Amino acid sequence: MNYKSFIQFKNRIFSNRVISIGIPTVLFLTFSLTIKAQPTFDPLPYPYDALESFIDKTTMEIHYDKHYRAYYQNFVKTLKEEDLTEISIESLFSDVSKRNVSIRNNGGGFYNHKLFWEIMSPNGGGVPEGELLRAIVGEFGTFEAFKQQFEKAALGRFGSGWAWLSVDATGKLFISSTPNQDNPLMDVAEKRGIPILGLDVWEHAYYLRYQNRRAEYVSNFWNVVNWKAVSEKYKQTKVSK
Numbered sequence: 179m180n181y182k183s184f185i186q187f188k189n190r191i192f193s194n195r196v197i198s199i200g201i202p203t204v205l206f207l208t209f210s211l212t213i214k215a216q217p218t219f220d221p222l223p224y225p226y227d228a229l230e231s232f233i234d235k236t237t238m239e240i241h242y243d244k245h246y247r248a249y250y251q252n253f254v255k256t257l258k259e260e261d262l263t264e265i266s267i268e269s270l271f272s273d274v275s276k277r278n279v280s281i282r283n284n285g286g287g288f289y290n291h292k293l294f295w296e297i298m299s300p301n302g303g304g305v306p307e308g309e310l311l312r313a314i315v316g317e318f319g320t321f322e323a324f325k326q327q328f329e330k331a332a333l334g335r336f337g338s339g340w341a342w343l344s345v346d347a348t349g350k351l352f353i354s355s356t357p358n359q360d361n362p363l364m365d366v367a368e369k370r371g372i373p374i375l376g377l378d379v380w381e382h383a384y385y386l387r388y389q390n391r392r393a394e395y396v397s398n399f400w401n402v403v404n405w406k407a408v409s410e411k412y413k414q415t416k417v418s419k
């Protein structure tokens with residue numbers, strides 16, 4: 179139904195002219211605001227062998243095309259089954275403890291990996307700039323101290339999980355770790371916030387090259403961090419307040 183025929187249809191229902199002026203606009207606005215984009219499986223923004231200084235091509239290929247794809251496909255399937263296609267992923271996570279566990283595991287897997295691919299780049303590494311650097315130094319003392327605390331969170335996670343840099347409700351940065359595919363947006367997380375940097379410490383992320391040497395994997399991560407992308411995510415947390 180196009181807009182003109184919708185108006186005609188609506189005018190048949192609301193014969194009162196005064197009511198009819200405002201109704202279509204309001205309905206359309208409400209409708210367009212509640213539609214949420216479906217998760218999409220976008221191509222990796224760089225070749226599988228682009229991050230060799232951190233992670234090998236085979237690991238990257240299996241990680242992206244097998245693990246990530248499975249989380250995505252299972253998440254989409256659950257969204258359809260549960261009729262949740264019009265709810266934002268952030269809303270789903272905010273009461274994830276009350277939902278189908280697939281939202282937590284596969285939705286988390288989809289969201290966490292998407293962020294992970296975005297915050298890495300073959301041209302990454304170095305030090306963040308501007309507002310983000312000031313916030314990191316303000317919160318952790320120095321950039322080196324921040325890295326140490328983040329590495330401690332990544333190494334301290336027993337078994338599978340993630341290390342995060344996030345922004346809390348007051349706008350402050352904090353470091354945390356979550357098990358499995360949980361993340362700081364979820365109501366099950368000890369510390370809640372919006373993640374802007376995440377490191378996957380599941381063995382599937384590093385075992386081929388590093389075997390049991392998680393510390394080496396974690397310290398090499400800094401070679402590929404895309405600080406421009408992290409800074410952009412940091413700025414977005416300010417806008418969304």
Ligand code: MN
Binds near residue numbers: 241245378380
């Ligand atoms: Mn992974």
